[in-house]
Amino acid sequence: MPLVTKTISEVREQVAAARRAGRTIGLVPTMGALHEGHLSLMRRAREECGLVVVSIFVNPTQFVAGEDLERYPRDLPGDLRRCDEVGVDVVFAPEAEEMYPPGDSTWVEVTGTLVEGMCAPHRPGHFRGVTTVCARLFNIVGPDRAYFGEKDYQQLKIIERMAADLKFPLAIVPIPTVREPDGLAMSSRNVYLSSEERKAAAALHRGLRAGEEAFAQGERNAAEIVRAARRVIEAEPGVRLQYLELRDAETLEAVERVARPAVLALAAFVGRARLIDNVVIGGADRQCRG
Amino acid sequence: MPLVTKTISEVREQVAAARRAGRTIGLVPTMGALHEGHLSLMRRAREECGLVVVSIFVNPTQFVAGEDLERYPRDLPGDLRRCDEVGVDVVFAPEAEEMYPPGDSTWVEVTGTLVEGMCAPHRPGHFRGVTTVCARLFNIVGPDRAYFGEKDYQQLKIIERMAADLKFPLAIVPIPTVREPDGLAMSSRNVYLSSEERKAAAALHRGLRAGEEAFAQGERNAAEIVRAARRVIEAEPGVRLQYLELRDAETLEAVERVARPAVLALAAFVGRARLIDNVVIGGADRQCRG
Numbered sequence: 001m002p003l004v005t006k007t008i009s010e011v012r013e014q015v016a017a018a019r020r021a022g023r024t025i026g027l028v029p030t031m032g033a034l035h036e037g038h039l040s041l042m043r044r045a046r047e048e049c050g051l052v053v054v055s056i057f058v059n060p061t062q063f064v065a066g067e068d069l070e071r072y073p074r075d076l077p078g079d080l081r082r083c084d085e086v087g088v089d090v091v092f093a094p095e096a097e098e099m100y101p102p103g104d105s106t107w108v109e110v111t112g113t114l115v116e117g118m119c120a121p122h123r124p125g126h127f128r129g130v131t132t133v134c135a136r137l138f139n140i141v142g143p144d145r146a147y148f149g150e151k152d153y154q155q156l157k158i159i160e161r162m163a164a165d166l167k168f169p170l171a172i173v174p175i176p177t178v179r180e181p182d183g184l185a186m187s188s189r190n191v192y193l194s195s196e197e198r199k200a201a202a203a204l205h206r207g208l209r210a211g212e213e214a215f216a217q218g219e220r221n222a223a224e225i226v227r228a229a230r231r232v233i234e235a236e237p238g239v240r241l242q243y244l245e246l247r248d249a250e251t252l253e254a255v256e257r258v259a260r261p262a263v264l265a266l267a268a269f270v271g272r273a274r275l276i277d278n279v280v281i282g283g284a285d286r287q288c289r290g
Numbered sequence: 291m292p293l294v295t296k297t298i299s300e301v302r303e304q305v306a307a308a309r310r311a312g313r314t315i316g317l318v319p320t321m322g323a324l325h326e327g328h329l330s331l332m333r334r335a336r337e338e339c340g341l342v343v344v345s346i347f348v349n350p351t352q353f354v355a356g357e358d359l360e361r362y363p364r365d366l367p368g369d370l371r372r373c374d375e376v377g378v379d380v381v382f383a384p385e386a387e388e389m390y391p392p393g394d395s396t397w398v399e400v401t402g403t404l405v406e407g408m409c410a411p412h413r414p415g416h417f418r419g420v421t422t423v424c425a426r427l428f429n430i431v432g433p434d435r436a437y438f439g440e441k442d443y444q445q446l447k448i449i450e451r452m453a454a455d456l457k458f459p460l461a462i463v464p465i466p467t468v469r470e471p472d473g474l475a476m477s478s479r480n481v482y483l484s485s486e487e488r489k490a491a492a493a494l495h496r497g498l499r500a501g502e503e504a505f506a507q508g509e510r511n512a513a514e515i516v517r518a519a520r521r522v523i524e525a526e527p528g529v530r531l532q533y534l535e536l537r538d539a540e541t542l543e544a545v546e547r548v549a550r551p552a553v554l555a556l557a558a559f560v561g562r563a564r565l566i567d568n569v570v571i572g573g574a575d576r577q578c579r580g
Contacts, residue, residue, distance in 0.1 A: 008457060105402035106421070106455035112395035131396070135425075139457040165396035167298060167429040 002054070008140050010121045011053065011092045015142055018089075023050025025284035027143035029134060031092075031217050032056040033073035033188035035262060037178040041147040042086040043215070044175055048253045055084050056093040061100070062129030068274075073191050076131070089199055097139045099136060109167070113253045117245055118154045118265050119276065131162045138168050146170055151177040151185050151262055153278045155204040157252060179205065185277045200238025201270045207233035208243070208279045215281045220258045222246040225281070226257045231266060242267040242274070249280050258282050292344070292378045294370060297429050301382045305341065305432055308379075313340025315435035318402035319424060322346040322383075322573040323363040323478035324372045327468040331437040332376040336463055343431050344373050351390070352419030358564075363481050382431070389426060398425040398456070400448045401545045407535055408444045408555050409566065419454045420445055428458050436460055441467040441475050443553055443568045447542060467567070469495065475567045482563035490528025491560045497534070498569045505571045510548045512536040513569070519554060532557040532564070533578045539570050546570050 005011055015025055026049030028041045034056075037198035056079055063069035076093060083091050097129045103117030108131040114120075115127055137145065149154045160172045178186045184198075186226075194203055212230035219225055226246050233239055247254055261283030267276045295301055303313055307539050318331045319429030331344075335342045346369055353359035366383060398421040404410075405417055408486045428436065436453075438446045450462045468476045473495030474488075483491055501519035509515055516536050523529055537544055539551035551573030 006311075012459070101401075103451075104455045105404070106398065106400050106452045108396065108398050108425075108456070112398050113391075114395070135398075136455075136457045139459060142459065161393075162396045165394045166398070167426045169302070169429060171433070 001084050001119065002091045004091045004093060006092075006094050006098060008094070008098060010115045011090060011140055012142075014090045015051065015053070018051035022147070025049060026052045026143065027137065027141045027146045028052065028088075029137050029146065029148070030054060030056055030078050031058045031072065033075055033186065034189070035151055035178075035186045035188060035190075037151060037175075037186035039082060039086055040178050041149060041175045042083065042088055044173065045145065045147050046087050048145075048173075049092065049145060052086075052088045053090045053092060053143065054088050055137055055141070056091060057099060057133070057137075058098055059099070059129060059133040061132055062126050064123050064126055068189075068192075070103075073188050079105070100131065106132070108132045108162060108176050110161050110165070113251045114154070114158050114161055117252060117254060118243065119267055120154070120265065122242055127155065127158050133160060134159055135162065135166065135168075137282075138163070139172060143170050145173050147173045147175055149177060150174050150239040150280075151179045151187070151277065152210055153265055154252060154283070157250070183209070185275070187275060188260045189273045189275060193271060197238055197273070200236050201273075201275060203236035203239050203265060204268055204275060204277050207231075208264055208266070208277060211246070212279055212281050215258060221260060222255050222262070225258065227265065229266075233266070233268070236271060240269045242269065246281075249283060291370065292373050292381045294381045294383060296382075296384050296456060298384070298388060301343065302432075303381060303429055303451050304380045305343070308341035309432075311340070314435070315339060315430045315433045317345045317427065317436045318342065319376075319427050319436065319532070320344060320346055321348045321440070323365055323477065323481070324369045325476045325478060327439055327465075327470075327476035328373060329376055330468050331439060332373065335435065335437050335580060336461065338463075339433075339435060341380065341522050342351045342376075342378045343380045343382060345427055345431070346381060347389060347423070347427075347438045348564060349389070349419060349423040349484065350386055351422055352416050354413050354416055357413075358479070358482075358524065365477050374477055382393060384556045388572050389423065396422070398422045398452060400451050400455070403541045404444070404451055405544060408533065408536060409557055410444070411573055412557065417445065417448050421448060424449055424450065425456065425458075428453070428460060433460050435463050437463045437465055440464050440570075441477065441567065442541060443555055443570075447540070452506060458525075473499070473506065475565070479563045479565060483561060485563040487563070490526050491563075491565060492524035493523050494527050494556060494560075494565060494567050496560055497521075498554055500558060501536070502569050502571050505548060511529055512545050512548060512552070515548065515554065519556075523556070523558070528560060530559045531558065536571075539573060 026045035094212040182202040207229040214228035244266040265278035316335035473491040497519040500522040504518035555568035
C-alpha cells in the first residue's frame, strides 16, 4: 500500500528522501473518486518516475457557489486500493486547513484568451481556484513531472500556462482522455447519472465525433463543424448543452476557419451532472479508449 | 567578480551545482541601484548561505502607469562592484523578455487586509506585480532563504504571506532598515533628491521618531501617535505626505489603540521622489543606522 499522509511536512520528507536517492518525482493531482482516467495518469507517472505522489484533495476554491462541492464523490478506501494497484508510492490527502490555513489570502490566476471561453464564463473563479491549488501542490511536492488529463482540456492549457509563466521547474504531461466503450469520457461525476441518463450521455461524444467527421470530410468552417456536432447532441432530449465551441487548440481563441489544430469542446447537463468533453481536430489524434 | 547572467537556465545550473555540493542557497531580489540597504541584505545572505544569488531586475509589472519605470536609476557596473565587495556568487540580471516572454499572463496576488491600506490604494496593482515577480524568482532560483528589507514593510508582509500561502519551501528573512546619519532611510530613489530636498526628506524619519516618542511616553491612542508624527513632518514645507498610518504590525489592519506591535508607516513626495518609511512601535526595536 502507498504511504498515506495528510501533512505537507511528511510529503516533503518522502520526496526529499527520494531526491537524495536520485529518483525522479512524479505528481498526479486529483480530487479522488479515482477512475480509469486517473489510473492512466498514474500508470504513466509510474513508468516515468522513481517516486509517484498522488494528491487527493477536493479543492474548495475551484467550486463555484451552487456547485457540487458537498456531494462530490469521495471514496478514500477505494482510491487507496486503486493507487496500490498501480504502485503509487505516496498519497497526499490533506484536510482543507492544511492547504488553506486561516489567513490564507493568495491567489494564482491566469488571464487572457485561455479564460475567455469554454468553461470560464460558466464557472467564474473556477480556474483561479485550480491554479491556486496547483501552485501550492507544485511547491509542496516539487515534482519533476506533473500529470493532467486532456479531458479537462481548458484546465490543462491553463496549468501549462501557469507553470511556464511562473517558471515552475517541472514538465506538465498531458494524458489522453479515457472513454467508456460507448465513448463517454471517464469522469468522477458520471456516478451522478441514472442508467437512463448514462445512455443519453453517450450523445456527447457522438456529437464530437460528428464534428470530427465533418472536418475529415473537408469542412473547415467552424460554424458548420459546430452545427454538425450540435445536431447529433440536440437529437438526444436527455442532454442540455451549456456550450459547444470550436477554439484554437493552444490559445483557446474562437476560430472561424480551422487552419491549425482546434479543440471542439462542450459542457452539458445530463440530469444533475455537468459533464465536459472535447476532441482536438486538425492535429495528431491522441484520443484513446479505456 | 560574481558570475553575471541574463538567463534562467544559467542561474539554474549554478544553483544545481551548489545544491549538489550541499550548499544553502540565498536570494536577494533587487531592482539594482544598490545602496547600503541592499548591501546589508547581501551581507546577511553571505553570512548564512553557501551560494548567494542577487537578482537585478527593474520589474515593469510593479510600476503603475505614470510612475518612474523609465527613469528608475540603473547602474549595472556599479552594482556589480558592490556585489563583488560583498562576495556575491551569482548576479541574475534578466531582460524583461526572459521574465515575461510573449503570452505571459499569470498573476500572483495577495488579497485581504495586507493590501487595504498604506501604499496599496495609492499604487493599484503594484503589489500584484511584486508578488508576481517574486514567485517567478523563487521558482527560478529555488532559494532556501530570501532576503527583504523592512524599509518596504508592506511589501515584506505581503511576500511573507505569499510565500507561506503558496507553500514555497523557503524562509523569508527580514532585514532592518539602513538609514543615513540624519535618519533618512536608504532608497534607490534618494538620488532623485536635490540637496535642498535631501535636507527636507530628513523630516520623514524625525516625524516617525516623534510618533515613537509619543508611544514611549505612554500614548496608546493611534490618532494621537499619528498626530505627533504628522505635526513634525508637516512643519517641513518641502514634504507632501501621501499617507501616514498606524497599523497592526502583522495584519496591517488599522488600529485605534496600540495593544500589540504596530507599524507607523508613511509615503511622501519630496520633489519628484516618492519616498516611504516606517517604524515598528510596541515591538522589539530592530532599526539600525548605516
